[in-house]
Amino acid sequence: MSFSNLDQLYRQVIMDHYKNPRNKGVIDGDVLTVDMNNPTCGDRIQLQLQVEDNIVKDVKFDGEGCSISMSSASMMTQAIKGKTLDDALQMSELFSDMMLGKDMDTADLDLEDIEALQGVSKFPARIKCATLAWKAMEKGVHKE
Incomplete structure:
Protein backbone atom coordinates (compact mmCIF):
# COMPACT_ATOMS: atom_id res chain seq x y z
CA MET A 1 0.00 0.00 0.00
CA SER A 2 1.46 3.36 -0.96
CA PHE A 3 2.00 6.13 1.57
CA SER A 4 -0.79 8.27 0.13
CA ASN A 5 -3.25 5.35 0.27
CA LEU A 6 -2.26 4.64 3.87
CA ASP A 7 -2.62 8.33 4.75
CA GLN A 8 -6.09 8.35 3.17
CA LEU A 9 -7.07 5.22 5.12
CA TYR A 10 -5.92 6.85 8.36
CA ARG A 11 -7.96 9.97 7.59
CA GLN A 12 -11.02 7.80 7.00
CA VAL A 13 -10.52 6.03 10.35
CA ILE A 14 -10.19 9.38 12.15
CA MET A 15 -13.31 10.78 10.50
CA ASP A 16 -15.27 7.60 11.24
CA HIS A 17 -14.48 7.93 14.96
CA TYR A 18 -15.34 11.64 14.83
CA LYS A 19 -18.70 11.15 13.09
CA ASN A 20 -19.56 7.90 14.89
CA PRO A 21 -17.86 8.15 18.28
CA ARG A 22 -17.58 5.01 20.34
CA ASN A 23 -18.37 5.16 24.06
CA LYS A 24 -19.74 8.70 23.95
CA GLY A 25 -22.21 9.35 26.73
CA VAL A 26 -22.54 9.11 30.48
CA ILE A 27 -22.17 6.23 32.92
CA ASP A 28 -24.77 6.13 35.68
CA VAL A 34 -12.36 13.88 35.08
CA ASP A 35 -12.97 17.18 33.30
CA MET A 36 -10.21 18.63 31.15
CA ASN A 37 -9.92 21.22 28.45
CA ASN A 38 -7.41 22.59 26.01
CA PRO A 39 -7.65 26.37 26.39
CA THR A 40 -5.53 26.88 23.27
CA CYS A 41 -8.22 25.60 20.92
CA GLY A 42 -11.32 25.11 23.08
CA ASP A 43 -11.46 21.30 23.11
CA ARG A 44 -13.09 20.00 26.28
CA ILE A 45 -13.77 16.52 27.56
CA GLN A 46 -15.46 14.85 30.48
CA LEU A 47 -14.15 11.33 30.94
CA GLN A 48 -15.83 8.78 33.17
CA LEU A 49 -14.12 5.60 34.32
CA GLN A 50 -15.79 2.71 36.07
CA VAL A 51 -13.00 0.68 37.65
CA GLU A 52 -13.45 -2.61 39.48
CA ASP A 53 -10.62 -4.81 40.76
CA ASN A 54 -8.05 -2.67 38.89
CA ILE A 55 -9.86 -3.22 35.55
CA VAL A 56 -11.55 -0.56 33.43
CA LYS A 57 -15.04 -2.08 33.33
CA ASP A 58 -16.57 0.85 31.47
CA VAL A 59 -15.40 4.17 30.11
CA LYS A 60 -17.33 6.95 28.41
CA PHE A 61 -16.63 10.49 27.34
CA ASP A 62 -18.56 13.59 26.51
CA GLY A 63 -17.35 16.90 25.22
CA GLU A 64 -16.73 18.92 22.15
CA GLY A 65 -13.76 19.72 20.04
CA CYS A 66 -12.00 19.15 16.78
CA SER A 67 -11.99 15.88 14.86
CA ILE A 68 -8.55 14.94 16.24
CA SER A 69 -9.58 15.46 19.86
CA MET A 70 -12.91 13.67 19.66
CA SER A 71 -11.70 10.77 17.51
CA SER A 72 -8.75 10.26 19.86
CA ALA A 73 -11.17 10.09 22.82
CA SER A 74 -13.28 7.54 20.96
CA MET A 75 -10.25 5.41 20.09
CA MET A 76 -8.82 5.65 23.60
CA THR A 77 -12.06 4.53 25.27
CA GLN A 78 -12.27 1.54 22.94
CA ALA A 79 -8.67 0.59 23.60
CA ILE A 80 -8.69 0.73 27.40
CA LYS A 81 -12.08 -0.87 28.12
CA GLY A 82 -11.46 -4.22 29.76
CA LYS A 83 -7.79 -3.48 30.37
CA THR A 84 -5.98 -3.20 33.68
CA LEU A 85 -5.08 0.27 34.87
CA ASP A 86 -1.41 -0.55 34.31
CA ASP A 87 -2.12 -1.56 30.69
CA ALA A 88 -4.14 1.63 30.16
CA LEU A 89 -1.24 3.73 31.48
CA GLN A 90 1.22 1.80 29.31
CA MET A 91 -0.96 2.51 26.27
CA SER A 92 -0.99 6.18 27.21
CA GLU A 93 2.79 6.21 27.41
CA LEU A 94 3.03 4.56 23.98
CA PHE A 95 0.57 7.10 22.59
CA SER A 96 2.65 9.97 24.00
CA ASP A 97 5.77 8.49 22.41
CA MET A 98 3.91 8.20 19.11
CA MET A 99 2.87 11.86 19.31
CA LEU A 100 6.49 12.82 19.93
CA GLY A 101 7.61 10.82 16.89
CA LYS A 102 9.56 8.29 18.97
CA ASP A 103 10.03 4.67 17.97
CA MET A 104 7.50 2.48 19.73
CA ASP A 105 7.39 -1.17 20.70
CA THR A 106 3.74 -2.10 20.27
CA ALA A 107 4.27 -5.86 20.36
CA ASP A 108 2.60 -6.27 23.77
CA LEU A 109 -0.37 -3.95 23.18
CA ASP A 110 -2.81 -3.79 20.30
CA LEU A 111 -3.33 -0.11 19.56
CA GLU A 112 -6.14 -0.88 17.10
CA ASP A 113 -7.30 2.29 15.30
CA ILE A 114 -5.07 4.52 17.42
CA GLU A 115 -2.18 4.20 14.97
CA ALA A 116 -4.27 6.27 12.55
CA LEU A 117 -3.33 9.31 14.66
CA GLN A 118 0.39 8.87 13.98
CA GLY A 119 0.38 11.66 11.41
CA VAL A 120 -0.63 14.19 14.07
CA SER A 121 2.96 14.14 15.32
CA LYS A 122 3.88 16.20 12.24
CA PHE A 123 1.66 19.03 13.48
CA PRO A 124 2.86 20.14 16.94
CA ALA A 125 -0.13 22.44 17.48
CA ARG A 126 -2.49 19.45 17.16
CA ILE A 127 -0.66 17.14 19.58
CA LYS A 128 -2.50 18.66 22.57
CA CYS A 129 -5.78 17.92 20.80
CA ALA A 130 -4.85 14.27 20.33
CA THR A 131 -3.55 13.79 23.87
CA LEU A 132 -6.39 15.51 25.78
CA ALA A 133 -8.43 12.35 26.45
CA TRP A 134 -5.29 10.39 27.30
CA LYS A 135 -4.20 13.01 29.84
CA ALA A 136 -7.69 12.91 31.36
CA MET A 137 -7.46 9.13 31.66
CA GLU A 138 -4.03 9.36 33.32
CA LYS A 139 -5.37 11.92 35.78
CA GLY A 140 -8.32 9.68 36.60
CA VAL A 141 -6.20 6.56 37.04
CA HIS A 142 -3.86 8.40 39.39
CA LYS A 143 -6.89 9.47 41.47
CA GLU A 144 -8.04 5.83 41.72
Whole structure:
Protein backbone atom coordinates (compact mmCIF):
# COMPACT_ATOMS: atom_id res chain seq x y z
CA MET A 1 0.00 0.00 0.00
CA SER A 2 1.46 3.36 -0.96
CA PHE A 3 2.00 6.13 1.57
CA SER A 4 -0.79 8.27 0.13
CA ASN A 5 -3.25 5.35 0.27
CA LEU A 6 -2.26 4.64 3.87
CA ASP A 7 -2.62 8.33 4.75
CA GLN A 8 -6.09 8.35 3.17
CA LEU A 9 -7.07 5.22 5.12
CA TYR A 10 -5.92 6.85 8.36
CA ARG A 11 -7.96 9.97 7.59
CA GLN A 12 -11.02 7.80 7.00
CA VAL A 13 -10.52 6.03 10.35
CA ILE A 14 -10.19 9.38 12.15
CA MET A 15 -13.31 10.78 10.50
CA ASP A 16 -15.27 7.60 11.24
CA HIS A 17 -14.48 7.93 14.96
CA TYR A 18 -15.34 11.64 14.83
CA LYS A 19 -18.70 11.15 13.09
CA ASN A 20 -19.56 7.90 14.89
CA PRO A 21 -17.86 8.15 18.28
CA ARG A 22 -17.58 5.01 20.34
CA ASN A 23 -18.37 5.16 24.06
CA LYS A 24 -19.74 8.70 23.95
CA GLY A 25 -22.21 9.35 26.73
CA VAL A 26 -22.54 9.11 30.48
CA ILE A 27 -22.17 6.23 32.92
CA ASP A 28 -24.77 6.13 35.68
CA GLY A 29 -23.66 5.27 39.18
CA ASP A 30 -20.42 5.51 41.09
CA VAL A 31 -17.68 6.45 38.63
CA LEU A 32 -14.51 8.45 38.51
CA THR A 33 -15.07 11.66 36.53
CA VAL A 34 -12.36 13.88 35.08
CA ASP A 35 -12.97 17.18 33.30
CA MET A 36 -10.21 18.63 31.15
CA ASN A 37 -9.92 21.22 28.45
CA ASN A 38 -7.41 22.59 26.01
CA PRO A 39 -7.65 26.37 26.39
CA THR A 40 -5.53 26.88 23.27
CA CYS A 41 -8.22 25.60 20.92
CA GLY A 42 -11.32 25.11 23.08
CA ASP A 43 -11.46 21.30 23.11
CA ARG A 44 -13.09 20.00 26.28
CA ILE A 45 -13.77 16.52 27.56
CA GLN A 46 -15.46 14.85 30.48
CA LEU A 47 -14.15 11.33 30.94
CA GLN A 48 -15.83 8.78 33.17
CA LEU A 49 -14.12 5.60 34.32
CA GLN A 50 -15.79 2.71 36.07
CA VAL A 51 -13.00 0.68 37.65
CA GLU A 52 -13.45 -2.61 39.48
CA ASP A 53 -10.62 -4.81 40.76
CA ASN A 54 -8.05 -2.67 38.89
CA ILE A 55 -9.86 -3.22 35.55
CA VAL A 56 -11.55 -0.56 33.43
CA LYS A 57 -15.04 -2.08 33.33
CA ASP A 58 -16.57 0.85 31.47
CA VAL A 59 -15.40 4.17 30.11
CA LYS A 60 -17.33 6.95 28.41
CA PHE A 61 -16.63 10.49 27.34
CA ASP A 62 -18.56 13.59 26.51
CA GLY A 63 -17.35 16.90 25.22
CA GLU A 64 -16.73 18.92 22.15
CA GLY A 65 -13.76 19.72 20.04
CA CYS A 66 -12.00 19.15 16.78
CA SER A 67 -11.99 15.88 14.86
CA ILE A 68 -8.55 14.94 16.24
CA SER A 69 -9.58 15.46 19.86
CA MET A 70 -12.91 13.67 19.66
CA SER A 71 -11.70 10.77 17.51
CA SER A 72 -8.75 10.26 19.86
CA ALA A 73 -11.17 10.09 22.82
CA SER A 74 -13.28 7.54 20.96
CA MET A 75 -10.25 5.41 20.09
CA MET A 76 -8.82 5.65 23.60
CA THR A 77 -12.06 4.53 25.27
CA GLN A 78 -12.27 1.54 22.94
CA ALA A 79 -8.67 0.59 23.60
CA ILE A 80 -8.69 0.73 27.40
CA LYS A 81 -12.08 -0.87 28.12
CA GLY A 82 -11.46 -4.22 29.76
CA LYS A 83 -7.79 -3.48 30.37
CA THR A 84 -5.98 -3.20 33.68
CA LEU A 85 -5.08 0.27 34.87
CA ASP A 86 -1.41 -0.55 34.31
CA ASP A 87 -2.12 -1.56 30.69
CA ALA A 88 -4.14 1.63 30.16
CA LEU A 89 -1.24 3.73 31.48
CA GLN A 90 1.22 1.80 29.31
CA MET A 91 -0.96 2.51 26.27
CA SER A 92 -0.99 6.18 27.21
CA GLU A 93 2.79 6.21 27.41
CA LEU A 94 3.03 4.56 23.98
CA PHE A 95 0.57 7.10 22.59
CA SER A 96 2.65 9.97 24.00
CA ASP A 97 5.77 8.49 22.41
CA MET A 98 3.91 8.20 19.11
CA MET A 99 2.87 11.86 19.31
CA LEU A 100 6.49 12.82 19.93
CA GLY A 101 7.61 10.82 16.89
CA LYS A 102 9.56 8.29 18.97
CA ASP A 103 10.03 4.67 17.97
CA MET A 104 7.50 2.48 19.73
CA ASP A 105 7.39 -1.17 20.70
CA THR A 106 3.74 -2.10 20.27
CA ALA A 107 4.27 -5.86 20.36
CA ASP A 108 2.60 -6.27 23.77
CA LEU A 109 -0.37 -3.95 23.18
CA ASP A 110 -2.81 -3.79 20.30
CA LEU A 111 -3.33 -0.11 19.56
CA GLU A 112 -6.14 -0.88 17.10
CA ASP A 113 -7.30 2.29 15.30
CA ILE A 114 -5.07 4.52 17.42
CA GLU A 115 -2.18 4.20 14.97
CA ALA A 116 -4.27 6.27 12.55
CA LEU A 117 -3.33 9.31 14.66
CA GLN A 118 0.39 8.87 13.98
CA GLY A 119 0.38 11.66 11.41
CA VAL A 120 -0.63 14.19 14.07
CA SER A 121 2.96 14.14 15.32
CA LYS A 122 3.88 16.20 12.24
CA PHE A 123 1.66 19.03 13.48
CA PRO A 124 2.86 20.14 16.94
CA ALA A 125 -0.13 22.44 17.48
CA ARG A 126 -2.49 19.45 17.16
CA ILE A 127 -0.66 17.14 19.58
CA LYS A 128 -2.50 18.66 22.57
CA CYS A 129 -5.78 17.92 20.80
CA ALA A 130 -4.85 14.27 20.33
CA THR A 131 -3.55 13.79 23.87
CA LEU A 132 -6.39 15.51 25.78
CA ALA A 133 -8.43 12.35 26.45
CA TRP A 134 -5.29 10.39 27.30
CA LYS A 135 -4.20 13.01 29.84
CA ALA A 136 -7.69 12.91 31.36
CA MET A 137 -7.46 9.13 31.66
CA GLU A 138 -4.03 9.36 33.32
CA LYS A 139 -5.37 11.92 35.78
CA GLY A 140 -8.32 9.68 36.60
CA VAL A 141 -6.20 6.56 37.04
CA HIS A 142 -3.86 8.40 39.39
CA LYS A 143 -6.89 9.47 41.47
CA GLU A 144 -8.04 5.83 41.72
